[in-house]
Amino acid sequence: MHSPVNWAVLGLIIERPTYAYDLAQRFEHRYGTVLELSNVGHVYTAIRALEARALIEEIPGTREGRQPKPRYQATAAGLAQYREWLIRQAGEDRKRGQLFVLALQALAHEPQPLLEVMAGYEQAWLSEGMRTPITREPEAPPGSTRAFVEKLIDEEKRLAVGAKLEWIEYARTELAKLLAQMRRP
Amino acid sequence: MSLLELDNVHKHASDGPRQRAVLREVCLEVQAGELVVVWGMRRSGRSTLLRVAAGIERPDAGTVRFDGRDLAAHGKRLIGNEIGYCHKGLRFSDGHAALDHAMVGLLSRWVPTATARKRARVALERVGAGHCAERRQSELSSAEAIRVALARTLVLGPRLIVIDEPVNGVELIDRDSILALLRALADEGTAVLASTGESTGLSEADQALVLGGGELRGAPGPELAPVLTLKRDSAQRMSG
Numbered sequence: 092m093h094s095p096v097n098w099a100v101l102g103l104i105i106e107r108p109t110y111a112y113d114l115a116q117r118f119e120h121r122y123g124t125v126l127e128l129s130n131v132g133h134v135y136t137a138i139r140a141l142e143a144r145a146l147i148e149e150i151p152g153t154r155e156g157r158q159p160k161p162r163y164q165a166t167a168a169g170l171a172q173y174r175e176w177l178i179r180q181a182g183e184d185r186k187r188g189q190l191f192v193l194a195l196q197a198l199a200h201e202p203q204p205l206l207e208v209m210a211g212y213e214q215a216w217l218s219e220g221m222r223t224p225i226t227r228e229p230e231a232p233p234g235s236t237r238a239f240v241e242k243l244i245d246e247e248k249r250l251a252v253g254a255k256l257e258w259i260e261y262a263r264t265e266l267a268k269l270l271a272q273m274r275r276p
Numbered sequence: 277m278s279l280l281e282l283d284n285v286h287k288h289a290s291d292g293p294r295q296r297a298v299l300r301e302v303c304l305e306v307q308a309g310e311l312v313v314v315w316g317m318r319r320s321g322r323s324t325l326l327r328v329a330a331g332i333e334r335p336d337a338g339t340v341r342f343d344g345r346d347l348a349a350h351g352k353r354l355i356g357n358e359i360g361y362c363h364k365g366l367r368f369s370d371g372h373a374a375l376d377h378a379m380v381g382l383l384s385r386w387v388p389t390a391t392a393r394k395r396a397r398v399a400l401e402r403v404g405a406g407h408c409a410e411r412r413q414s415e416l417s418s419a420e421a422i423r424v425a426l427a428r429t430l431v432l433g434p435r436l437i438v439i440d441e442p443v444n445g446v447e448l449i450d451r452d453s454i455l456a457l458l459r460a461l462a463d464e465g466t467a468v469l470a471s472t473g474e475s476t477g478l479s480e481a482d483q484a485l486v487l488g489g490g491e492l493r494g495a496p497g498p499e500l501a502p503v504l505t506l507k508r509d510s511a512q513r514m515s516g
Contacts, residue, residue, distance in 0.1 A: 220484055253475030
């Protein structure tokens with residue numbers, strides 16, 4: 092299963108067994124800034140995909156009544172696979188970094204465009220650093236999950252910015268060396 | 277007119293028998309009320325840049341202006357008064373407390389002791405170090421020591437504070453409170469020029485810049501910056 096939306100929906104169901112409309116709302120609240128639902132029906136598609144893989148199941152008896160509202164819960168397999176997927180994200184992050192470098196190779200024969208891309212990439216990361224808020228008194232009550240998650244997100248962003256800025260400096264130095272070597276007869 | 281302006285500044289350092297370019301064609305403008313942060317790796321020249329900007333070191337070439345005045349001509353009157361270079365490493369005199377340390381600049385300007393004490397207390401309170409007034413240096417945490425250093429600078433009412441690596445060595449738990457203090461000082465109208473070796477210091481800056489290979493590069497604002505065209509000569513220098 093490749094869709095990050097499906098994995099995100101599975102995570103929301105693991106967190107709290109629920110029905111489709113609630114899932115759509117929680118999805119928007121939780122992941123709105125990083126993942127986009129193409130439409131509300133996207134949640135139903137995700138539910139069907141998760142059910143087909145036996146990662147979630149309908150809670151018996153919740154489809155009955157005048158306004159049936161089937162609720163879903165995660166299966167043991169769903170929980171196990173979700174945990175494995177989370178750990179696999181380390182590899183996904185690394186792949187994204189590699190993708191940038193491999194794509195950059197297309198410009199390696201021309202220093203000027205390459206330097207311009209590096210400058211733009213550096214500015215984008217600097218802007219990310221500037222946008223990362225200073226942690227002040229938490230908006231959420233101390234000890235709440237939300238305050239905890241906000242802190243982790245900000246710190247992850249700061250560390251990523253620092254690592255990227257160092258990498259860009261390294262890349263610039265190595266590029267200068269490469270160009271000097273290429274100039275030699 | 278910018279509060280601080282570095283125009284085409286060059287600075288070299290002796291690296292054994294060789295001369296190394298620490299700052300090359302550096303241009304920088306700092307406006308009143310801005311928090312400007314320069315990120316750089318070790319030996320990138322970020323401390324040199326700050327000392328040049330504060331008028332403590334002279335550039336080999338180029339001009340540094342404060343409020344339109346050339347620091348080469350007017351530096352002595354501006355440094356320590358309108359420009360406050362925050363010395364984090366200054367040691368308290370033996371037996372003296374944070375309050376005495378914060379008063380030093382005022383006493384050296386012949387401000388009466390009672391007035392100096394009063395103003396130093398206000399400065400300590402402003403930076404969140406009022407509780408440290410009677411403490412010796414050894415009794416301060418790293419964050420408290422920086423607050424006291426800032427109070428010593430702030431007490432002279434500078435329009436620009438220059439501080440090298442304000443969060444270096446500060447415990448993680450106190451780091452953001454120091455950054456929030458610098459942001460607050462800038463919001464109150466005192467421009468702040470800081471350096472950092474870690475990305476933490478970039479948070480909520482009005483300008484974030486990178487110093488590498490002697491060149492100062494940066495993002496012009498908090499929004500995602502457009503890709504700026506590099507100066508042709510800098511590309512040529514790398515490509516030879």
